[in-house]
Amino acid sequence: MKKIISPSRKDERLLIKRLIDGEAQAFEFVVAEYHNIMLSVARAIVGEAFADEVVQEAWMAAIKALPKFEARSSLKTWLLHIVSNGAKSRVRRENRQTSLDDGWEAEPADKFDHSGHRYDDVIPWETATPEALLANDQLQTIIDECFQQLPSVQRAVLSMYELEGIKMDEICNILDITSSNARVLLHRARTTLHHSIEKYQDK
Amino acid sequence: MAECKDIAEEASNLLDGDLSLRKQIGLYLHLFYCSCCRNYMQQLKQTISTISVLRPTEKDDTDKSALAKQLQELSKKQH
Numbered sequence: 001m002k003k004i005i006s007p008s009r010k011d012e013r014l015l016i017k018r019l020i021d022g023e024a025q026a027f028e029f030v031v032a033e034y035h036n037i038m039l040s041v042a043r044a045i046v047g048e049a050f051a052d053e054v055v056q057e058a059w060m061a062a063i064k065a066l067p068k069f070e071a072r073s074s075l076k077t078w079l080l081h082i083v084s085n086g087a088k089s090r091v092r093r094e095n096r097q098t099s100l101d102d103g104w105e106a107e108p109a110d111k112f113d114h115s116g117h118r119y120d121d122v123i124p125w126e127t128a129t130p131e132a133l134l135a136n137d138q139l140q141t142i143i144d145e146c147f148q149q150l151p152s153v154q155r156a157v158l159s160m161y162e163l164e165g166i167k168m169d170e171i172c173n174i175l176d177i178t179s180s181n182a183r184v185l186l187h188r189a190r191t192t193l194h195h196s197i198e199k200y201q202d203k
Numbered sequence: 204m205a206e207c208k209d210i211a212e213e214a215s216n217l218l219d220g221d222l223s224l225r226k227q228i229g230l231y232l233h234l235f236y237c238s239c240c241r242n243y244m245q246q247l248k249q250t251i252s253t254i255s256v257l258r259p260t261e262k263d264d265t266d267k268s269a270l271a272k273q274l275q276e277l278s279k280k281q282h
Contacts (some may be wrong), residue, residue: 015260022279027271036260063278109213116206122242147259162254187215194250
């Protein structure tokens, strides 16, 4: 079901050439394509207050360094590393600490008895396919609002993994977190979104 | 023996194939006899597919065409 479209290396070389040549459309394309995920990474590392500035600086740094881009990674991953480095040095400068512990459990403890069995029944959803679920505007809004309310680091892991197709070890490098942390954050994000759909289905 | 709580905690790792074989076998054994957990796993998969289709993104007020223009100007000066 994943719809992740990554430009081929050849397309990317062409895109970079067009950027160096200063073609307006190429700039519009990269900003439309990568700005939000760059913002997501910056928010996860440095927080809301400085994220816009960090991303702006990252764009400037990237454009200046573009002729030196060696295509060892994709353009997207390269941009995300630039944002990540900028955000990390901003964190050091501002002496900010971000916490990954947001007091969470997969399912509330009172859903299980002392031996770990569920008390309640989980019944299949009547509406099964994503398209059918999303045909409901109200549910779309609920999922979107739930996504926006996730802690920024969960949003960043979820977006990079599910929507941008970035590999887990790369995500760990970008956010400077361990693999087990990243896995927990991904599961937290998925579970919170699952609950929002589940609550709606139970209505 | 794995229980419902273990499924709730390890569901993502099980879906992403990020568990030892021993742990996977324990969880699959539980899924074999627990229809609630099978339904839960199915719902989690549907949630993931739904997110992939909806593609929610960060809230952002940036004027993207202005930013693109600004970067284009910078590039012209640089290269």
